[in-house]
Amino acid sequence: MTRDEVLKRLKDKFGKKIKDLFEKSEKRVYITIDPKDITEFVKFIFLGIEARFITASCVDMPKEMEILYHFSVDKTSLIVSFRARIDKANLAIESITPIMKGAEWIEREIHELFGVAFRNHPNLKTLLLPDDWPEGLYPLRRDYKEEDYEARMKEKESK
Amino acid sequence: MSRKVVIPIGPYHTLQEEPEYYQLTVDGETVVDIDVRIGYVHRGIEKLAEAKSYDKILFLVERICGICSTSHPMVSVLAIEDIGGTEVPERAHYIRTLVCELERLHSHLLWLGLAGHFLGYKTVWMWAWKYREIVCDTFEIITGNRQNYGMMKVGGVRRDIEDEYMPALLKGMDDLLKAVDMFKGVVLDDPVLGARLRGIGVLSREDAIQYSALGPTSRSSGVDKDVRRDEPYAAYDWVKWDVITQTDGDVFSKAVVRILEMYESVSIIRQCLQKMPKGPIDSNPKEIPIGEGIAHTEAPRGEVFHYVKSDGTNSPVRYKVRAPTFMNFPTFKATVVGETISDATIILAAIDPCYCCTERITVVDAYDKKKIITGEDLIKMSQEKTKKLHKKMTGRELK
Numbered sequence: 001m002t003r004d005e006v007l008k009r010l011k012d013k014f015g016k017k018i019k020d021l022f023e024k025s026e027k028r029v030y031i032t033i034d035p036k037d038i039t040e041f042v043k044f045i046f047l048g049i050e051a052r053f054i055t056a057s058c059v060d061m062p063k064e065m066e067i068l069y070h071f072s073v074d075k076t077s078l079i080v081s082f083r084a085r086i087d088k089a090n091l092a093i094e095s096i097t098p099i100m101k102g103a104e105w106i107e108r109e110i111h112e113l114f115g116v117a118f119r120n121h122p123n124l125k126t127l128l129l130p131d132d133w134p135e136g137l138y139p140l141r142r143d144y145k146e147e148d149y150e151a152r153m154k155e156k157e158s159k
Numbered sequence: 160m161s162r163k164v165v166i167p168i169g170p171y172h173t174l175q176e177e178p179e180y181y182q183l184t185v186d187g188e189t190v191v192d193i194d195v196r197i198g199y200v201h202r203g204i205e206k207l208a209e210a211k212s213y214d215k216i217l218f219l220v221e222r223i224c225g226i227c228s229t230s231h232p233m234v235s236v237l238a239i240e241d242i243g244g245t246e247v248p249e250r251a252h253y254i255r256t257l258v259c260e261l262e263r264l265h266s267h268l269l270w271l272g273l274a275g276h277f278l279g280y281k282t283v284w285m286w287a288w289k290y291r292e293i294v295c296d297t298f299e300i301i302t303g304n305r306q307n308y309g310m311m312k313v314g315g316v317r318r319d320i321e322d323e324y325m326p327a328l329l330k331g332m333d334d335l336l337k338a339v340d341m342f343k344g345v346v347l348d349d350p351v352l353g354a355r356l357r358g359i360g361v362l363s364r365e366d367a368i369q370y371s372a373l374g375p376t377s378r379s380s381g382v383d384k385d386v387r388r389d390e391p392y393a394a395y396d397w398v399k400w401d402v403i404t405q406t407d408g409d410v411f412s413k414a415v416v417r418i419l420e421m422y423e424s425v426s427i428i429r430q431c432l433q434k435m436p437k438g439p440i441d442s443n444p445k446e447i448p449i450g451e452g453i454a455h456t457e458a459p460r461g462e463v464f465h466y467v468k469s470d471g472t473n474s475p476v477r478y479k480v481r482a483p484t485f486m487n488f489p490t491f492k493a494t495v496v497g498e499t500i501s502d503a504t505i506i507l508a509a510i511d512p513c514y515c516c517t518e519r520i521t522v523v524d525a526y527d528k529k530k531i532i533t534g535e536d537l538i539k540m541s542q543e544k545t546k547k548l549h550k551k552m553t554g555r556e557l558k
Contacts, residue, residue, distance in 0.1 A: 025244065027390060028453055052384065053371045054455065055486075057466045057479035070453065070464070077390035079453055102371030105489055106481075128198030140206060 003078050006049060010080075013044055020083075028079050030068075035084040035093045038069070042096045045071050045080065053102050054079070058110045060142045064088055065116055069096070086116065095121035113140040132156070163191065166500070181491075181507065188499045193491050208478035213239055213313060213447055216478070220465075221307055223480065226269060229262050230458035231465075231480070232311035237392055237454035238465040239313050245444045249394075251315035253435040256394040258302065258310050259456070260424040260431075264335065265294040266459035267417045267424075270511045271342060274414065277504050278355060279542030279557065283345060290338035297331045300324050315441030328432055332425050339421045346414055351549045351557075356411035360494040360506030363408055370490045373483045374461025375416040376510045380408035386457040398430040410509040417511075447473070458483055460511050484510070501540040 007029065011018065017040075020032035033041055045051045051071040059066045069082040086093055095118035097104045107118045108127040115138040118124060126133070134152035138144060166183040180199070184192040204223060208216050216239075220231035233255060240247065268291040275283030295305040301320055302308035310316050320328075346352055362372065367380040377384060385402040387395040403419040405412035449471040455464045461483030468477040487510040495506050549557040 024451070025241070028241070030451070052368075054462070054464050055479075055481040057477070057481075059468060059477045068466070070466070072389075072455065074384050074386075074389040079390075079455070081453065100371065101369045101489065101492075102486060105485060127196065128201050130198075139203070 001049070001073070001076055003076050006073055006076055006078060006080070009049065010045070013048075014041065017041075027077055028081075030081045030083055032083045032085075035067075035086050038082065038084055039094050039096060039099065041082050042069065042099055045082075046100055049073060051080065053100055056103070056106050056110060058114045058116065058140075060114065060140065061085070065091060065114060067093065067110065067116065091115060092117040092119055094119050095124075097121050097123075112138070114138050115141065162186070183495070183500070183503060185500055188501075190495050190498055190500060190503055193495050195488055195491065197488070205478050205480060209475060212473045213475070216475070217311055217313075218309065220480065221309065221311075223482065225306065227262055227266050227458050227460065228307045229258050229310065230456065230463050231482075232309075233259055233393075234454050234456040234458075234463045234465045235467075236311045236313050237456065238452040238467045239447060239469075240444075241452035241454050242450045242467060242469050243444075243446075243448040245314055246442050247315055248439045248442055249436055250319075250438045251440045251442075252394040252397075253431045254301075254316045254318075254320060254440065255311065256398070257320075257428055257431045258298075258308060258316075259393065260427045261294055261298055261301070263424045263459045264421055264428075265291050265298070266511075267421050268294065270417060270459075270508075271346075271414070274505065274508060277508055277538060277541055278352070279545040280352070283342075286338075287342065290335065293331050293335050293338070297328060300327060300331075312441060313447075314444040315439070317441075319440050320435070325432060329429070332429055332432075336422075336425050339418065339425065342421075343418050346418060351545065351552055353411065354548050354552065355545050356414065356505070357407070357409055359410045359502050360498060360509055361408045362490055362494050364406075366490065366493040367408070370493065371486050372461075372490050373486050374457065374459070375413055375420070376461060376487045376490065378403060379405045379412035379416045381406040386455050386462050390455070392454070392456055394431060394434075395427075397434065398427050400427050410505055413509045447471070460484060461487060500537065501544045504537055504541045 003026070010031070017033065017037050018031055019034065022030040024030060046053060051073045054070040054072050056067055056069045064085040064087050067084050067086065069084070071080045073080065084093060093116060095107055097107055098120060104123060105127060107121055108124060110116050111118060111124055112126060112129050115136070134149065134156065137149060137152060164185050166185055167180065180196040182194040183190050204219060208219060211219055217232045217235055220235045221228050223231045268287045272284045272287030272291070275281070275287060298308060299305050301324070302310050302318060310318060362376065362380045364381045367377040367382045372380070372382070381404060383402060383404050388402050400423045403416050403423065405415050447469050450469055452467040452469070455462050463483060464481040466479040467475045470476050490510065491507065495503055498506060546557045549555070
């Protein structure tokens with residue numbers, strides 16, 4: 001499959017659901033989508049185009065959390081990244097782990113470090129942070145402060 | 160009556176980096192469930208990177224892994240170059256390839272040695288590490304260091320290879336090839352190793368795709384994927400080499416893939432030394448523009464992925480690192496469950512994680528929390544099993 005064929009299949013399948021398609025270079029394409037469509041897109045690229053899931057990366061933006069789901073269409077040397085911006089007021093998105101098990105750990109990581117809730121994730125428990133880490137404190141968010149952590153830990157100790 | 164026992168493995172070991180914690184649930188001898196906890200050495204490198212300049216980031220990511228210390232700088236320069244499409248001189252591409260392949264050699268030899276240790280083949284262990292010295296010496300000639308080479312730089316490499324070193328480098332490769340030949344014989348033709356490793360810890364092709372397994376872990380299950388060929392970076396499309404795959408998916412295939420890959424690496428290194436053109440080694444880019452950069456490369460254990468988001472200043476807004484073991488670890492659910500405890504060590508070691516963990520195994524009875532056997536005993540169990548097999552098959556004791 002050539003690069004153009006991959007993009008054509010995505011455009012034919014999703015049409016207006018693709019909010020923006022940015023062709024950064026020959027090998028990199030960023031597609032902005034609505035967070036509620038994420039499972040549809042992932043199902044199609046993983047099962048239909050048979051791309052490989054690389055990982056997801058989360059960025060703390062001023063008003064929303066931006067998650068990029070990176071897929072590699074290996075034989076075409078193309079990386080397709082789906083950009084989903086989640087409103088901070090309702091920080092949740094559908095989990096893609098039921099579609100492929102490879103996403104389990106990265107969703108757990110984003111859940112711990114950014115506080116994004118993944119709906120229908122089969123095993124959303126602690127992976128990285130210590131067991132006594134205070135609840136609701138997310139270390140990779142922009143507003144995270146070391147003092148908050150210390151205060152919360154002191155609070156715990158005094159109890 | 161069946162009674163389930165939980166075996167915690169880990170998390171600390173002082174010899175190797177990266178502690179991890181496994182919890183095996185066993186029913187008699189058979190493993191029925193496995194759970195993994197990581198994060199004991201979570202150093203917050205992604206957060207640290209946001210506070211450093213691009214030049215310093217390369218040194219920071221070099222310290223992510225002590226074994227494959229050039230994989231991360233390599234992918235990092237590619238990701239940063241991807242933001243603005245920085246040009247890199249041809250000679251620098253060749254030097255980068257050279258360093259990456261040397262690293263694959265040293266990493267695979269290290270793995271082979273440890274696998275030998277777990278199985279009770281002490282000679283394989285000692286010899287693999289002895290021949291790894293050749294690779295480390297070559298590294299010292301090229302980069303000045305045996306580990307943490309500091310070679311990569313956005314726009315090129317930091318150090319050129321002088322012509323006078325060529326004979327020593329080529330001789331090193333000749334010596335190494337003899338050693339690899341020997342290991343190929345030792346591992347592939349040994350009936351005991353075959354009996355011990357074949358059919359153990361099988362990862363099916365479907366599971367490898369489901370878990371997005373990477374590198375030798377997936378290539379031994381028949382998944383024909385290698386970033387070096389699929390999206391050639393550095394000089395990989397200017398040299399001739401083959402992607403090694405196997406179809407059985409067991410521990411034996413994983414060893415075969417790694418051993419055969421060493422031949423390809425030696426061949427790539429020789430071609431690079433011969434083909435390398437004269438010229439500059441650095442394009443000295445001045446600015447990193449606003450934008451996003453993505454890069455992935457094939458490290459010894461599989462694909463490494465870096466994502467950089469730049470706002471035009473000299474440090475990134477977000478830096479994401481995904482190492483191959485992060486994807487290979489969860490495959491244990493598919494490979495360890497159903498096997499016996501004495502095979503668990505070698506299966507856990509077969510994906511080539513950083514080992515620490517598997518050496519620190521303690522078996523604790525879930526009911527009265529008393530220690531039953533220690534980690535050393537578990538390695539001994541694995542070695543005993545090889546010994547028994549050896550005696551049964553050859554009639555001699557394994558020394």
